[in-house]
Amino acid sequence: MAQSIFFDKRQRFLVGETLKIAETLAGDYFRINLEDIERFPYDLQTLANLKSREKTRRALAQVCKYEYHKKEPLWKFGINEFYRICLQDDKILGAARAETSSLSLLKPLLLYVVTHELVHVVRFSQDPQRFYLEPEEKKVEEKDVHRMTYQILKSFSDPHVRVLLERYRPWWEDLEGQAPEGLPLTNPAGMPNFL
Numbered sequence: 040m041a042q043s044i045f046f047d048k049r050q051r052f053l054v055g056e057t058l059k060i061a062e063t064l065a066g067d068y069f070r071i072n073l074e075d076i077e078r079f080p081y082d083l084q085t086l087a088n089l090k091s092r093e094k095t096r097r098a099l100a101q102v103c104k105y106e107y108h109k110k111e112p113l114w115k116f117g118i119n120e121f122y123r124i125c126l127q128d129d130k131i132l133g134a135a136r137a138e139t140s141s142l143s144l145l146k147p148l149l150l151y152v153v154t155h156e157l158v159h160v161v162r163f164s165q166d167p168q169r170f171y172l173e174p175e176e177k178k179v180e181e182k183d184v185h186r187m188t189y190q191i192l193k194s195f196s197d198p199h200v201r202v203l204l205e206r207y208r209p210w211w212e213d214l215e216g217q218a219p220e221g222l223p224l225t226n227p228a229g230m231p232n233f234l
């Protein structure tokens with residue numbers, strides 16, 4: 040039977056649990072309350088619920104931004120902007136399967152991906168201009184986000200989380216302030232980059 044490109048029920052539950060953990064950790068790291076929807080308007084969707092523009096073949100996940108340009112906010116919360124973390128189930132499952140058929144890396148990979156994307160959301164929410172950086176600036180921003188993701192997750196003693204943190208270390212370390220030319224979509228471990 041062909042493997043599904045979507046997370047199954049158990050995996051979607053895992054995504055929900057992972058988001059809660061990542062929100063707590065990121066909230067502590069940035070000293071913010073991510074439940075404050077006026078300051079941090081976002082949600083997270085998996086592939087089954089993504090619109091075509093929210094899907095990407097280039098990454099495990101991406102953040103999409105929605106803006107309302109009417110004078111009066113459409114939402115009762117008074118929000119004019121909204122961010123959506125778009126998980127690409129098929130890419131994440133593919134990356135986890137490439138490591139082990141038992142999918143033992145899926146849980147820590149989800150933790151890394153969701154935390155990474157949440158860091159983007161926090162930084163976009165705090166400074167909306169970050170969403171519109173030039174390509175070179177985006178590389179620096181991406182590196183900073185990987186570094187912060189490492190800082191947020193480094194206290195985890197789970198060996199699978201440790202493995203992933205080391206796999207992604209080259210994305211933020213020893214690059215002398217610059218991402219290398221022509222960043223490949225996969226790092227040496229074969230994991231696709233994030234947007």
Ligand SMILES: [Zn+2]
Binds near residue numbers: 155159181184
């Ligand atoms: Zn990123």
